[in-house]
Amino acid sequence: MNLFIISVGNELLSGRTVDTNSNLISKSLAAIGIETTGKLSVPDEKRAIMEAICFARRMADTIIITGGLGPTPDDVTVEAIAEFLGEKLVFHEDILNRMKEHFDSRRLVMPENNIRQAYLPESAIPIPNSIGTAPGLFIKKDSKRIFAIPGFPSEMEAMLKRFIIPELSGTGELPERFELFSTAQIPESQILATLEKKLSRDSLMRIRFYPSYTGVNLYVPKETATIVRELLSDYIVANSEKKLEQVIGEILRARGQSLSVAESCSGGMLASRIVSVPGSSDYFLSGIVSYSNEAKKKLLGVREETLRKFGAVSPETAAEMAEGARKIHNCDFALSTTGIAGPTGGTKEKPVGLVYIGFATKKGVFIRRYFIPSERNIFRLKTTQAALNILWVYLTGRWGHYKFLDGSEEI
Missing domain, CATH: 3.40.980.10 (MoaB/Mog-like domain)
Structure with missing residues (x-):
C-alpha cells in the first residue's frame, strides 16, 4: 500500500x-x-x-x-x-x-x-x-x-x-509493522555506526531515521527491533514519540520526587518544556529565569565573589545556581543553565555556543560543559534537551555507566 x-x-x-x-x-x-x-x-x-x-x-x-x-x-x-x-x-x-x-x-x-x-x-x-x-x-x-x-x-x-x-x-494489506524508538543525545551517524555492528545493509535500509534538534526517532521493522533495542538501550527514551519532559514527568510523579530549574541562557524554555506536560504541578516546584548577575545573586544566592572571579558563564556559577534553586524548596533535583547564546557576546576563552549545565541532588552538584554553536533559539532548545537528558540519565539508573556522545564533558 x-x-x-x-x-x-x-x-x-x-x-x-x-x-x-x-x-x-x-x-x-x-x-x-x-x-x-x-x-x-x-x-x-x-x-x-x-x-x-x-x-x-x-x-x-x-x-x-x-x-x-x-x-x-x-x-x-x-x-x-x-x-x-x-x-x-x-x-x-x-x-x-x-x-x-x-x-x-x-x-x-x-x-x-x-x-x-x-x-x-x-x-x-x-x-x-x-x-x-x-x-x-x-x-x-x-x-x-x-x-x-x-x-x-x-x-x-x-x-x-x-x-x-x-x-x-485494519485492511490486512500492510507489508510490515514497525516499532518506534525515540532517542536522545546520540547523533544520527553514531546510531548508524552502532547498528552496523550487527545489522546487514538490507536491514539498515529498512530502518527509517527521523532526526530533529531534540533527537532521532527510529521506525524499525518488528523483526529487527530487539537487536536495535539492545544496541541503543542507553539512548532510547521511549517506545513512542514521548518527549524527554514527558518521560521524566512520569518518573518523578511515580516516585513522589520534585524538581526546580534556574535558567540564564535558555531564558525560560526549560521550565516551559516541563510545564507543557499535563499534571506537571505534581512534581515541578519552580522555574527561575535569572538572566542578569543581579538576579542570580538575589534570587538564587550566587555569590558576588563567584561572579567576579569566574563570570556568569562558568561551572562555578552553574553549580551555585542549581544548588540555589534546589534549596529554595528543598526539592529533590534542580537543573541550571548558563551560557552564551549569541550571536554576540562571545570571546576566545568563552565562545558563542558555550554552556554549562548544573544538576543538583541532595547528594551533591554535577556540572557538564557543552559547546552548542547554533542559531540563538536552536541553541536554547538544544541546551534544554541536554539538561533534561542529564536528569533522565540519573533517574533511570544509567549514571554510573552512561557514555555521553554529545561532545560534552564533566567538569
Missing part, C-alpha cells in the same frame, strides 16, 4: 503558512508500513485540485487531501472531488445538526454559510470532526481510497489518528 498527499491552500503556495500536515501524515503512516510516494501543494481552485487527484491516482492507491473543507467560497475541495468522480453532492442532516450543536455549546449562532459543509459526494462516508465544524470524508472507489480532512492541524491530526490510521491498519 502506498500514499499520495495533496495539500490544498493558497496560503501554502504563497509561503504564509508552512505545510506541517503532510509531514505528520507521512511520518504517522510510515509507522504502519505505508510509504508516501509523492506530495503536491495546490491552490484553492477546483481545476487544480481535480488535476492533482488525477495525477495522485496514477501514483498511489491511497490519497489524503488536506484543506479546503471550510465554509467560505474558496473552500472547493469537496466540490472538486465530487466533480472528479462524477457524483452529486448530497445533504447530510446529521452533519448539520452536529454543527448546530457545536455553535450552541459555545453560545454562538451558526452562520448560514456553514450549511454548505453538510454536503458531501454521494459515495462519501463522513468523518466526524470532534474539534471543529468541517467533516472529513472517505471514499473507496475502483480499489482507490480517497480521504479529505481539514487543513487546520489539530482537526487534521484528530481525524488521522481516530479514523484514517485505524481504517488503513
